[in-house]
Amino acid sequence: MIGRRVLAGVGNTVRDYVESVGYATRTFFTMLGLSPGMMRRPHLVIEQLHFIGNYSLLIITLSGLFVGMVLGLQGYYTLNKYGASESLGLLVALGLTRELGPVITGLLFAGRAGTSLTAEIGLMKAGEQLSAMEMMAVNPIQRVLAPRFWAGVIAVPLLASIFSAVGILGGYLVGVGLIGVDAGAFWSQMQGGIDLWKDVGNGFVKSVVFGIAITFIALYQGYETRPTPEDVAGATTRTVVVSSLMIWWLDFMLTALMFSK
Amino acid sequence: MQRKSLDVWVGLFVVIGVAALMFLALKAGNNSTFSLANTYEITAKFDNIGSLRPQAAVKASGVVVGRVARIAFDDKSYKAAVTLEMDSTYKFPKDSSAKILTAGLLGEQYVGIEAGGDENNLAEGDKIARTQSAAVLEDLINQFIYSKAAEGKD
Numbered sequence: 001m002i003g004r005r006v007l008a009g010v011g012n013t014v015r016d017y018v019e020s021v022g023y024a025t026r027t028f029f030t031m032l033g034l035s036p037g038m039m040r041r042p043h044l045v046i047e048q049l050h051f052i053g054n055y056s057l058l059i060i061t062l063s064g065l066f067v068g069m070v071l072g073l074q075g076y077y078t079l080n081k082y083g084a085s086e087s088l089g090l091l092v093a094l095g096l097t098r099e100l101g102p103v104i105t106g107l108l109f110a111g112r113a114g115t116s117l118t119a120e121i122g123l124m125k126a127g128e129q130l131s132a133m134e135m136m137a138v139n140p141i142q143r144v145l146a147p148r149f150w151a152g153v154i155a156v157p158l159l160a161s162i163f164s165a166v167g168i169l170g171g172y173l174v175g176v177g178l179i180g181v182d183a184g185a186f187w188s189q190m191q192g193g194i195d196l197w198k199d200v201g202n203g204f205v206k207s208v209v210f211g212i213a214i215t216f217i218a219l220y221q222g223y224e225t226r227p228t229p230e231d232v233a234g235a236t237t238r239t240v241v242v243s244s245l246m247i248w249w250l251d252f253m254l255t256a257l258m259f260s261k
Numbered sequence: 262m263q264r265k266s267l268d269v270w271v272g273l274f275v276v277i278g279v280a281a282l283m284f285l286a287l288k289a290g291n292n293s294t295f296s297l298a299n300t301y302e303i304t305a306k307f308d309n310i311g312s313l314r315p316q317a318a319v320k321a322s323g324v325v326v327g328r329v330a331r332i333a334f335d336d337k338s339y340k341a342a343v344t345l346e347m348d349s350t351y352k353f354p355k356d357s358s359a360k361i362l363t364a365g366l367l368g369e370q371y372v373g374i375e376a377g378g379d380e381n382n383l384a385e386g387d388k389i390a391r392t393q394s395a396a397v398l399e400d401l402i403n404q405f406i407y408s409k410a411a412e413g414k415d
Contacts, residue, residue: 043264046271053274093289158278165281168289190289192318192364200285 024220027141031149031216034142038150044143048151052113056159059112060105064096064163067104068170071095075171076179085179089186090193092171093164097194097203098259101164103251106210109156110243114218117148118239121222122232130223145219152215153208160207202258209250214243299349301385302330305359305372306340311395313361313370319345320362321374326351329372345372347383354379360393370395 038044075091121144124130130140168190175181194200218239225235310332319327327347335342345359356377363370383389 046267049274050267050271053278054270057274057277097285097289155274158275158281161278161281161285165284165289168285187288194289195316196286200282200289203285204282 020224023224024216027145027220027223028216031141031146031219034139035146035150038142038146041147044147045150045154048148049155052109052117052148052151053155053158056109056112056155057162059108060159060163061166063104063108064101064166065170067100067163068092068096068167068172069174071100071167072171072174072179076175076181085181086185087189087193088171088175088181089168089188089190092175093168093190093194094199096164096167096171097199099203099251099255101167102160102203102206102210103247105156105160105163105207106214106247107244109152109159109211110214110218110240110247113152113155114214114239114243115236117152117215117218118222118225118236119232121145121148121219122225122227122235125223125225126227126229126232128227140223145223148219149215152218153211156211156214157204157207160210161204164203198258202254205258206251206254209254210247213246213250217243217246300327300346301349301383302344302346303383303385303387303389304342304344305389305392306335306338306342307359307361307392307394308340309394309397310341310343311361311363311370311397313343313372313395318371319347319374320371321351321353321376326374343372352382353377355381355383355387356391357383357389358391358393359389361395363396 071092072088075088075095076085079085079087079091121130124144130144133140133143172183172186176183176186221235221239221242225231313329313332315329315332317329318325319329327345329343330346331344333342333344334340347353353374354377356379358375358377360373360375361370362373377391
C-alpha cells in the first residue's frame with residue numbers, strides 16, 4: 001500500500017517536471033513569436049539594456065580585472081617551473097576567452113541581473129499588474145518578457161567580451177607590470193596561440209547561448225511564481241540555482257561540441 | 262531629456278562592449294586573417310612537420326615574414342606539403358632553405374627560412390627544395406637510447 005503511494009508520488013513529480021519543461025518551451029516560443037511586434041517599440045529594449053547591462057558593468061569589470069590578475073599570478077608560478085613564463089599571455093587569454101569569460105560572466109549576470117528580473121516580474125505578478133495588462137488587452141509576454149529577454153541576449157555577450165578584455169589587461173598588469181615577464185613575448189605568444197574564430201568566436205557563441213538561457217530562466221521563474229511573498233523570494237533563489245546549473249551543463253556541452261575533433 | 266541621457270548611457274555600454282570584442286579579436290587573437298598586406302605563396306615539402314599548425318609564423322632571423330597557409334599530405338612523395346604565405350615586402354633567393362623549429366621548450370612550432378645565394382628570388386608558386394623536418398622528441402630519445410646501448414656493448 002505504502003509502496004503504491006510512493007510510486008504514485010514519484011510519478012506525479014516526474015509528470016509535473018515534464019509538464020513544466022513543456023510549458024516553459026511553449027512560453028519561450030510564444031515570446032519569440034511576439035518579439036517582432038515588440039520591435040516596433042525599441043525604447044523598451046533600450047530601457048532594459050540600461051537596467052541590466054549598464055548596472056552589471058561595474059561588477060563585471062572588477063571581477064574580470066581580479067580574475068585576470070589571479071590567473072596571471074598563478075599561471076606564472078606554474079609556468080615558471082618549466083621555464084615557459086613567456087607563455088603567460090597565452091594562458092591568460094586562452095583561459096579567459098574560451099571558458100572563464102563566458103562562464104563567470106554568466107554566473108555573475110544570473111546573480112546581479114537575473115535575480116532582479118525575477119523579483120521585478122514576480123512582484124508585478126503579486127501586485128496583479130500582469131493581470132491588469134491582460135484586462136487592457138496588452139499581452140504581458142510581449143510587453144514585459146520580450147524586451148527584457150532581448151536586452152539580456154544583447155547584454156551578456158558584450159559583458160563577457162568586457163570581462164575577457166579587462167581580464168587580459170589584469171593578467172598583463174600582474175605578469176608584465178609586477179613580475180616582469182617580457183611584454184613583447186606576452187602579446188606575441190598570445191597572438192600566436194589564439195585563433196580568432198576557434199577561441200574568440202566560440203567564446204562569443206557560448207556567451208550568446210548563456211545569455212539566452214539565463215535571461216529566459218529568470219523571466220520564466222518570475223512569470224510563473226505564485227503571487228505570495230514567500231514564493232517571490234523562492235523564485236529568485238531558483239533563478240540563481242537553475243541558471244548556475246544550466247550554465248555548467250551548457251558549458252560542458254558546448255565545449256564538447258566546439259573543441260573536440 | 263530623460264530619454265536622451267538613457268540613450269547616452271546605453272550607447273556607452275554598447276560602445277565599451279564592442280570595443281572589448283574588437284580588442285579580443287585584433288589584439289589577443291591571431292589577426293593575420295584580416296591582413297591586407299600583399300602576399301605570395303610558396304610551397305615546401307617536409308618529411309615530418311611535427312605539430313606545425315596553419316597560421317603558424319614563418320620567420321627569418323627571428324622576424325615574422327609570413328604565415329603557414331595550408332598543410333596537406335602529398336601522396337606521391339609521401340611528404341607533408343606546407344603552403345607558406347609570404348609577405349611580399351620580403352624577398353628570398355630561390356635556393357633558400359626551410360626548417361621547422363620550436364619556440365622555446367614548450368613553445369609553438371614555426372617555419373624558419375634561411376636565405377641562400379641565388380640571384381633570382383622566390384616568386385608565387387615556387388617550391389623550396391631544401392627542407393629540414395621538425396625534431397621529433399621520440400626519435401631523439403630513441404637515438405639517444407640506441408647510442409647508449411651501443412656504447413654499453415663495446
